[in-house]
Amino acid sequence: MKRMTKLGALLFALMLVAAACGGGTTGAATVAEGKLTICSEIPYEPFEMEDGSGGYTGFDIELADAIAGELGLDLDVKNTAWDGILLEVASGGCDMVASAMTITAERAENSSFSDPYFNAGQSLLVLTESGSPKLADMGGKTIGVQSNTTGELYAQENAPTDATIKSFEAGEDLFLALTSKDVDAVLQDLPVNGFRAQNDANFTLSDTFVTDEEYGFAMKKDSDLVAEVNKALKALRDSGKYGDLHEKYFGTRG
Amino acid sequence: MATWASLSRRRRTILLRRIAYGVSIAGIVVVGRGINWGDLTNSMFRPSLMAEQFPEIVTIAAKNTLIFTFFGFTGGLVIGLIVALMRISQATPFRIVGSIFVDVIRGIPLLVWILIIGFGIPIATGARIPGSYGAGSVALAIVAGGYMAETIRAGIEAVPRGQMEAARSVGMTYSRAMWTIILPQAFRIIIPPLTNELVLLIKDTSLVSVLGVTIGTMELTKFGRSASAAAFNATPLITAALVYLIITLPMIRAVAVLEKRAAQSR
Numbered sequence: 001m002k003r004m005t006k007l008g009a010l011l012f013a014l015m016l017v018a019a020a021c022g023g024g025t026t027g028a029a030t031v032a033e034g035k036l037t038i039c040s041e042i043p044y045e046p047f048e049m050e051d052g053s054g055g056y057t058g059f060d061i062e063l064a065d066a067i068a069g070e071l072g073l074d075l076d077v078k079n080t081a082w083d084g085i086l087l088e089v090a091s092g093g094c095d096m097v098a099s100a101m102t103i104t105a106e107r108a109e110n111s112s113f114s115d116p117y118f119n120a121g122q123s124l125l126v127l128t129e130s131g132s133p134k135l136a137d138m139g140g141k142t143i144g145v146q147s148n149t150t151g152e153l154y155a156q157e158n159a160p161t162d163a164t165i166k167s168f169e170a171g172e173d174l175f176l177a178l179t180s181k182d183v184d185a186v187l188q189d190l191p192v193n194g195f196r197a198q199n200d201a202n203f204t205l206s207d208t209f210v211t212d213e214e215y216g217f218a219m220k221k222d223s224d225l226v227a228e229v230n231k232a233l234k235a236l237r238d239s240g241k242y243g244d245l246h247e248k249y250f251g252t253r254g
Numbered sequence: 255m256a257t258w259a260s261l262s263r264r265r266r267t268i269l270l271r272r273i274a275y276g277v278s279i280a281g282i283v284v285v286g287r288g289i290n291w292g293d294l295t296n297s298m299f300r301p302s303l304m305a306e307q308f309p310e311i312v313t314i315a316a317k318n319t320l321i322f323t324f325f326g327f328t329g330g331l332v333i334g335l336i337v338a339l340m341r342i343s344q345a346t347p348f349r350i351v352g353s354i355f356v357d358v359i360r361g362i363p364l365l366v367w368i369l370i371i372g373f374g375i376p377i378a379t380g381a382r383i384p385g386s387y388g389a390g391s392v393a394l395a396i397v398a399g400g401y402m403a404e405t406i407r408a409g410i411e412a413v414p415r416g417q418m419e420a421a422r423s424v425g426m427t428y429s430r431a432m433w434t435i436i437l438p439q440a441f442r443i444i445i446p447p448l449t450n451e452l453v454l455l456i457k458d459t460s461l462v463s464v465l466g467v468t469i470g471t472m473e474l475t476k477f478g479r480s481a482s483a484a485a486f487n488a489t490p491l492i493t494a495a496l497v498y499l500i501i502t503l504p505m506i507r508a509v510a511v512l513e514k515r516a517a518q519s520r
Binding site: 083084086087090106109110144147148164165166167168169170173176177179180181182183 | 369372373374376377380382389463464465466467468469476479480482483484486488
């Protein structure tokens with residue numbers, strides 16, 4: 001009888017360990033079993049957008065999907081407001097932010113970033129009808145930026161002092177504000193402005209700024225997942241899958 | 255032990271109440287033990303971070319919330335009064351236009367109205383509402399007007415019919431009777447519901463930030479949200495919530511007092 005109890009206790013302990021580890025082949029536990037849940041502010045073309053059939057796609061989404069594949073997980077995308085997107089990760093709403101997020105020292109204080117996966121600069125987008133003004137020409141004009149972005153920071157530091165900087169909560173509203181002439185220019189990440197100018201003749205990319213910004217996937221501070229994601233990123237680069245994806249969206253292999 | 259059926263109704267009530275108290279206390283204890291109070295205080299009520307929000311949360315954020323509320327309320331009052339008078343008008347076209355306005359305004363979310371007025375109309379017509387408070391205030395005023403129209407109409411209809419008849423019988427015109435006899439009484443009746451509309455409007459100003467903000471035009475919600483995202487901590491948001499309460503609680507209490515008084519005088 002005593003042996004039975006011991007055996008039972010052992011089995012119970014094993015079950016606990018198994019439960020704590022969770023399923024899947026990844027060592028790090030994710031917020032939803034068997035899934036890599038990412039937070040992304042959609043749309044932010046070409047990094048995240050709707051695929052036209054009820055799902056999401058874009059460079060970030062496809063890359064995250066490939067990473068999930070490497071980890072033996074399914075990808076789950078949660079469309080999240082930009083303001084507080086890092087808090088969503090911290091509070092266990094998702095495993096990582098895949099949302100064209102620049103790695104900054106300030107953000108890294110409370111989150112852990114993966115290795116960089118994309119290089120971006122800042123840029124100025126205007127309506128084609130307003131010519132091709134540089135940032136220095138924006139005195140007395142209104143520049144639209146997104147709240148809590150490196151673009152907002154760049155505008156605050158580099159725009160003429162008599163320019164008005166207007167911050168919007170959602171990236172998608174920036175283009176609406178520009179189209180409705182609520183703002184005279186939009187200052188944000190180059191690939192996003194560039195994509196818009198390339199695909200819509202109403203918009204012109206009028207100025208670009210080299211800022212040495214690198215995008216990273218943000219995860220919970222000191223999460224075990226960081227190492228796993230870095231390993232997967234490296235594997236994707238080595239196998240050429242990363243290059244394929246980069247070529248698909250940006251025309252070069254990155 | 256006595257069975258349930260053998261207890262008197264009074265005993266049963268007492269017993270049930272004790273059970274309810276017991277369950278409530280047990281629930282509070284369970285939840286309370288599950289919370290890490292240190293973490294909670296640190297991430298929602300950190301005193302140093304609260305102090306950091308001042309004075310801007312008052313001099314900029316609360317000020318702008320009140321500015322939007324002021325424009326929205328006064329504009330809404332004017333629009334609401336006009337629409338209410340249209341809705342009780344003898345002229346059928348006025349009545350029809352009035353009811354369509356009220357239905358369409360109330361049937362569409364405020365956020366959608368804000369986006370239509372801030373982005374949609376300028377894109378379609380090229381006409382922009384000037385000023386950094388312009389589009390947001392106009393959207394608030396129009397939507398508040400739709401709700402207030404119904405409140406004002408109810409107030410006018412609550413004034414006894416005899417008042418109008420008596421005024422007309424001493425030779426007053428319809429409009430003079432409306433302005434000097436009916437409306438003053440109607441507004442006395444609707445002060446509590448109008449104050450409620452005001453409280454709702456104060457909270458609704460949190461939506462106008464979708465149209466973009468400059469550092470000078472942030473209202474309380476946007477201010478708290480931005481500061482929370484920057485500080486990686488919910489304390490600024492909680493601070494903003496407390497400032498909302500400081501503004502709205504006196505009004506909510508005032509409505510309760512006014513309603514009680516109105517009920518007594520009836």
